[in-house]
Amino acid sequence: MSDSIVIIGAGIAGLSAGCYGQMNGYRTQIFELHDKPGGLCTSWKRNRYTFDGCIHWLVGSRPGSGFNRVWQELGAVQGRHMIDHDEFARIEGQDGKAWVVYTDIDRLEAHMKTLAPGDAAVTEEFCQAARRFARFSETMDMVTEPAGLIDRISMGARVLPHIGALRKYGRMSIQAFAARFRDPFMREAFATLFDLPDFPMLAMLMTIGWMHNRDAGYPIGGSLAFAQAIERRYLDLGGKINYRSRVEKILVEDVPGTDDRQQARAVGVRLSDGSEHRANAVISAADGRATIFDMLGRRFINDEIRGYYEELPIFQPMVQVSLGVARDLSDEPHAVIYPLTEPITVAGKVHRRLAFRHLCYDPSMAPAGKSVIIVGFESDYDFWKDLGQERERYDAEKQQVAIAVIDHLEGRLPGITGQIEAVDVATPMTTERYTGNWQGSIEGWLITTRTVNMMMGRGMSKTLPGLRDFYMAGQWVEPGGGLPSAALSGRKAIQMVCKCAGKPFQAQLP
Ligand SMILES: Cc1cc2nc3c(=O)[nH]c(=O)nc-3n(C[C@H](O)[C@H](O)[C@H](O)COP(=O)(O)OP(=O)(O)OC[C@H]3O[C@@H](n4cnc5c(N)ncnc54)[C@H](O)[C@@H]3O)c2cc1C
Known part of the structure; x- marks a missing residue:
């Protein structure tokens, strides 16, 4: 029976795999490249403002609903106040409609x-x-x-x-x-x-x-606090997280297969500092392409899996402009998409609308009477990748984007320019650097009318051909991504480990 498991990544999928692994009697440890949990589910502080990079809505937020039990098991929602908006968003037209x-x-x-x-x-x-x-x-x-x-x-x-x-x-x-x-x-x-x-x-x-x-609310405290609650649950269950630990290679050993083919099994990981950590099983909850093509050197792949990575569209990366303003915006609608009188060019792409959110419904995001504004644009990865080669040009472009956004906001919220106390611009390179996601994708595989059957049907394989004791979890094996899928896939990975060991899966509430 496998009793030790190494997990790559402390995003929601990796943390979930860790929690359920501990609940089922496995000794697990997580290796995470960043210095905090959450992966994409994160927020960051600038000058007393918290800029949230993720949760708009959390499916399973209502106690008793179909998915809520998983969040309860992961200790993510206990004592956490949820906001259910009366308005999802407001889409405005040129003529005031x-x-x-x-x-x-x-x-x-x-x-x-x-x-x-x-x-x-x-x-x-x-x-x-x-x-x-x-x-x-x-x-x-x-x-x-x-x-x-x-x-x-x-x-x-x-x-x-x-x-x-x-x-x-x-x-x-x-x-x-x-x-x-x-x-x-x-x-x-x-x-x-x-x-x-x-x-x-x-x-x-x-x-x-x-x-x-009322089952897709916003958890007060935002994304990082949400991830930290699951991290706490994992540590309470006896798990161990190693931060600033980038996995470079998944260690495999060849074993004679049950059929004529040589089979291999995953036996641990090697980090970028050269240290090796062995276990009876490995779960990768990190980027799918990096896992299959880099950490496993393309050895365990077939046409179907290659096809995913060659053909399927992904959720494009984003530029997020976050502002901390000394002004109370709580009377404004919290999420608005409005047309611009003059288009805005961001990273070489012309945008005719601006999508603006404020987070005044969460008092933990800004000092009293002040507000956080978030503006997001889908953006081209290659553009930023190219700029990223030259720090000065990259920084200048970020500054340019911030100035353009503030100029446009001034038209809607006169006086805002003078009230700005914190500015942050996160690009696709930021997402890639902090989470390792392919091209800074914000949610993995994009669901389309062509791929929706994959989500509703048998889904993507969580194992790789020819490799035993290895499982994948997270948004790169759950088309459409999102926090519930990430949590569920970590749970599924442990269900598969248990099944392979012939023991019943169990889950407990804290
Ligand atoms: C702007 C934005 C808004 C979103 N809004 C919502 C929303 O409202 N609701 C919702 O449900 N979802 C939302 N999502 C999607 C959701 O955040 C993701 O789908 C989910 O967090 C993915 O979790 P994951 O664990 O699969 O992957 P990740 O969060 O990417 O976690 C992977 C982890 O692995 C680590 N890692 C990668 N490579 C290595 C390595 N080599 N060694 C060690 N560690 C490694 C990374 O650092 C990371 O911590 C949003 C995402 C974004 C960016």
Whole structure:
């Protein structure tokens, strides 16, 4: 039986694998390249302001909901106040119109019908589908593995009534649905909320459904505090985390296979300082490409896995401009996308809208009476990679982006320029440096109408061909990424370890 496990990465997936490993009697240790837990789920401080880099909404935030139990087991939500917004976001038009995306579906429907009375039928279809997925997520237990035939039948019976809708909206892009609105403002606003290429309607409907159920709230304290709670749980369970420890290589040994092929097994890791750490099993919860192509030197790969890395689209990286301002913005809507009178050029790309958030709903983010503003743009990795070769040019571009954003915000929030007390610009290079994610991707594989079946079907393999005692967890084996998938995949990795050892998996609350 494998009783020691090395885990690569202390993001949410790695921490989750560590917690469940400890709960199941394994001696685990995590090697993390950064000096703190969380990976992408992080925040950072500048001059008494906390700039959050991740959580907008946390699926499973409501006690008793389908996913909440995992967060409870990981000690992430106990005693943590959740904010459920009445407005998901507000999309504004040139002529002063605004689509307020209310999280209550009835209110959303009434508002959309007032905004675009000629589109009542499309609005009704949209809201009915959102209600269906709200009900669907209430009945689904995303956590319990079906134990036998009865469980599988009962799960099938719960999914069956929704199969048609899952297929329909999984294959329909948001852009295609938006094109059905006759009202020009509504058509454009609808396509703007999730402005991602070929992004399925299903993802939008599920998100609105979760918010309607008050099960996708924001945890007060933000992303780093959330990750630190799971780190605490892991340490309390007896786990060990080694920070500033970059894994360079996964150690493998050849063993005779059960068939004619030589099989290998993972036996530990080598760090960049040359030290080796052996274990009975290895779980990589780090970047998928770095794991397969670098740490394992491309040895354990087949056409299917190569195909993922050659063909599948990823969530593009972002530039995040964070500002600390001596002004209370709590009367402003917390998330707005608005059109610019003059377009803004960021990293060589022209943007005609600005997506602006303030975090006043979380008093821990800024001193009393002050606010944090976050503006994000999807950005080109190669542009920043090239600039990153020359520190001066890179810094100058960051400064330029900050100046341009502040100039534009001044038009909307007059006087803001003089109230700024902290400025930070994080680029795709920042994300890559601190988390090792391929091209600074913010969420791994992008779900599209073509790949949605992979998410709903059998999913991506968590093991590699020809390699035993090795498992993968995290956003690079869970298309669509996100915190719940990361946590669940760490749990799944330990379920697989237990299954291989022939022992029942167990999970406890703290
Ligand atoms: C701006 C932004 C907003 C987001 N908003 C949300 C949201 O609202 N809700 C939501 O659910 N999700 C959101 N996400 C997505 C979510 O943050 C990620 O999908 C999730 O955190 C991924 O977790 P992970 O553990 O799989 O990967 P990661 O967080 O990438 O963790 C991998 C860890 O491995 C470490 N590592 C990498 N290479 C090595 C190595 N060689 N040696 C040692 N350690 C290594 C990294 O440092 C990192 O700590 C957002 C992400 C971003 C960036």
